[in-house]
Amino acid sequence: MKDIQVLRGIRIDNFADGNTYTVTSRLLSNGNGAILALELKGGDTLHYRATAELADDPRADVAGRVAPQGLEAWTDTVYDGHVLFHGPEFQVIRKLDGISEGGASAELVGVHEQGWAQNWTTDVAAMDGGLQLAVLWAKKMLGGASLPTKLGELKVFAGGPAKGPMKVVLTPRKVSGATTLSDIHFEADGKTVAVLEGVETCLRPS
Numbered sequence: 001m002k003d004i005q006v007l008r009g010i011r012i013d014n015f016a017d018g019n020t021y022t023v024t025s026r027l028l029s030n031g032n033g034a035i036l037a038l039e040l041k042g043g044d045t046l047h048y049r050a051t052a053e054l055a056d057d058p059r060a061d062v063a064g065r066v067a068p069q070g071l072e073a074w075t076d077t078v079y080d081g082h083v084l085f086h087g088p089e090f091q092v093i094r095k096l097d098g099i100s101e102g103g104a105s106a107e108l109v110g111v112h113e114q115g116w117a118q119n120w121t122t123d124v125a126a127m128d129g130g131l132q133l134a135v136l137w138a139k140k141m142l143g144g145a146s147l148p149t150k151l152g153e154l155k156v157f158a159g160g161p162a163k164g165p166m167k168v169v170l171t172p173r174k175v176s177g178a179t180t181l182s183d184i185h186f187e188a189d190g191k192t193v194a195v196l197e198g199v200e201t202c203l204r205p206s
Contacts, residue, residue: 004050004151010042021047068103068169074136083145084132089114092129094165096136103182104137104170110161123161123194126168127154130184130196133170138180138201145204146180152198162188178203 012019021042029035033055040048074096079086092114097105110126111118131148138146166188173181184196 001154002051002053002152004154005048006147006149007049008045008047009147010047025052068098068100068105068171070100070102071098071105072100074099078136083139084135086128086132089116090125090128092125093132099137099140101141101172103172104133104140106133106168107165108133108168109165112161112163113165118161120161121159122156123158126161126166126186127194127196130168130170130186131199133168134180134182134184134199134201137170137172137182138203141175141180142178142203144206146178146201147204148199149179149202150198150200151196152200153196155195155197156193157191157195158188158193162193164188166193173198 010019010021019042021040024039024041026037027034028037028051033053036052036054038048038050038052039046076083078084078093078096079091092108092110093106094109095107097107106129108126108129110123110129111120114125116125134148135146166186169185169187171183171185173183175181180201182199184199185192186194186196
């Protein structure tokens, strides 16, 4: 998955009965690995846009993570209702190792431990936990609450969600104005299971 853009946030305003969204797929290239243009819409409103590349084995180009330096203890509540406003089912960060200008590290769980439906091919709960770590790091660097607004690329190397806790490491790329840019590695049993590259967060309006 590449160039994942949040164009308009999704508000679940009919939670009891359900909201309907549609993912459309358009073939861009069918050479050595198909390339698809994806859009997520609610009615006529375009919310998300991305490109998917169906590769045989993307592990060959995964970069090794860099251990964050000088980690400092996080003294605030992780889920404080403001910076991270997630309810219990999305509170997947179990242990925050620390945060510094050099990055961040945490232990989190995924869909199995959270009791979500077990038919996921990608551990969406863990992926959200990685984005939560990026928001906490942005709080450290920018001094306020932010939201993820863009992802450069998602690479998945495992055949399904991990059965136990995962180690998640954030490596900084850039801090500029009201935005941060970072990479996030997910590891289970000492192996990289997924990477989020080019995670952009932007300060929320005060």
